[in-house]
Amino acid sequence: MEFSSAPSTIMHLDLNSCFASVEQQANPTLRGRPIAVAAYATPNGCILAASIEAKKLGIKTGFRVKDAKILCPDLIVLPPDAPKYRFIHHQFQKLLDHYSPNVIPKSIDEFVIDFHHSHYSNLFDVGHQIKTKIKQNIGDYLTVSVGLGPNRFLAKVASNLKKPDGLEEICQRNYLAVYSKLNLIDLHGINTRLNARLGSRQIYTVLDFLNSDISQLRSAFHSIASYYWYLRLRGYEIDDVDFGRKSFGHMYSLPQKFTHSQDLAPILHRLVSKMGYRLRSHGYQSRGLYLGLLYADHSGWHHHKLFSKYFFADADLYRYAFRLLQSSPQQLPIANIAISCFDLIANNAVQLDLFSAVSRNLNLSQALDSLNKRYGASIVNYADFSTHIPDRIGFGNLDRLTDD
Numbered sequence: 065m066e067f068s069s070a071p072s073t074i075m076h077l078d079l080n081s082c083f084a085s086v087e088q089q090a091n092p093t094l095r096g097r098p099i100a101v102a103a104y105a106t107p108n109g110c111i112l113a114a115s116i117e118a119k120k121l122g123i124k125t126g127f128r129v130k131d132a133k134i135l136c137p138d139l140i141v142l143p144p145d146a147p148k149y150r151f152i153h154h155q156f157q158k159l160l161d162h163y164s165p166n167v168i169p170k171s172i173d174e175f176v177i178d179f180h181h182s183h184y185s186n187l188f189d190v191g192h193q194i195k196t197k198i199k200q201n202i203g204d205y206l207t208v209s210v211g212l213g214p215n216r217f218l219a220k221v222a223s224n225l226k227k228p229d230g231l232e233e234i235c236q237r238n239y240l241a242v243y244s245k246l247n248l249i250d251l252h253g254i255n256t257r258l259n260a261r262l263g264s265r266q267i268y269t270v271l272d273f274l275n276s277d278i279s280q281l282r283s284a285f286h287s288i289a290s291y292y293w294y295l296r297l298r299g300y301e302i303d304d305v306d307f308g309r310k311s312f313g314h315m316y317s318l319p320q321k322f323t324h325s326q327d328l329a330p331i332l333h334r335l336v337s338k339m340g341y342r343l344r345s346h347g348y349q350s351r352g353l354y355l356g357l358l359y360a361d362h363s364g365w366h367h368h369k370l371f372s373k374y375f376f377a378d379a380d381l382y383r384y385a386f387r388l389l390q391s392s393p394q395q396l397p398i399a400n401i402a403i404s405c406f407d408l409i410a411n412n413a414v415q416l417d418l419f420s421a422v423s424r425n426l427n428l429s430q431a432l433d434s435l436n437k438r439y440g441a442s443i444v445n446y447a448d449f450s451t452h453i454p455d456r457i458g459f460g461n462l463d464r465l466t467d468d
């Protein structure tokens with residue numbers, strides 16, 4: 065799959081050294097000096113934010129006050145002042161709301177704007193304008209790093225490329241150059257644990273990561289996260305779906321290139337059954353469904369839907385998934401199909417009337433699951449499913465289904 069040719073319509077904005085800069089904004093005698101905001105000003109207190117001047121001396125978020133003072137004995141340490149930071153956050157949001165109805169706060173000092181359907185022709189100009197407006201309307205000591213990219217992930221990475229006061233883009237034109245200068249750990253979402261796990265699969269650099277095929281990534285992540293990373297690194301959007309803390313998903317690389325949803329039905333059914341089994345065996349119900357297709361021509365399509373009711377039975381999961389599949393472009397040969405369910409709720413968090421239809425349905429699903437567990441996957445199934453399966457595709461062909 066090639067890198068997305070989509071324009072950089074996502075903007076990520078990050079207020080530099082937020083807490084410390086806001087303190088310097090409020091108190092001019094602190095400007096130009098190394099200061100830090102710490103949870104406690106005591107020697108073991110943890111530094112929450114270091115001013116740009118303090119960062120230049122090597123002081124970082126997470127340092128203890130006593131260690132920071134070794135690097136800078138004159139460091140001014142302040143306690144956090146949440147109302148002040150919240151006030152700036154609201155000012156920042158109000159300013160951004162003038163540019164787009166699609167402003168999403170990500171944290172107290174970070175915002176994402178989706179300029180997908182906007183009339184702006186040059187988002188660099190917009191970025192410069194926002195920087196100027198922040199200085200004019202919010203505070204002249206505040207700087208912001210802005211990142212542009214075709215998806216949320218790359219816009220965020222771009223915002224980290226130059227601090228403070230950056231305005232950078234990652235796109236089809238420069239992604240290889242940018243990736244070659246980054247470490248895996250610089251990527252948002254790759255922590256030291258994942259970094260080590262990728263290393264154990266001979267993925268040491270961002271370019272190694274990019275050049276890994278889905279099966280290599282799968283062996284590193286053991287989850288549908290491999291598919292998400294595959295898309296992210298190529299500029300496709302996956303992070304506009306709020307999967308919540310937990311999701312269950314599966315994907316499958318097709319040995320033949322199917323074109324029509326009817327031909328894909330048995331594969332979809334098998335993926336849905338595996339997903340439904342895991343959803344139920346973990347004691348969850350789901351309200352969101354995601355379907356992603358990678359086409360043989362290296363393009364991609366994906367769609368997700370949040371439903372009003374929670375569901376857990378294969379029949380519901382399959383019906384909704386098939387509906388999503390039917391809304392996809394039908395002419396292109398498909399190389400890979402991925403499905404996941406998200407926005408989960410634990411069964412025990414749902415008040416179930418013991419004799420209700422929903423409760424009976426859950427009992428039935430669980431009974432089928434235990435039979436399938438005992439006698440092998442899919443020994444028992446809903447009758448509807450088999451009628452969807454064309455004769456020419458036996459389940460024997462689907463052995464390569466993964467356990468993502």
Ligand SMILES: [Mg+2]
Nearest residue numbers: 078079081173
């Ligand atoms: Mg920040």
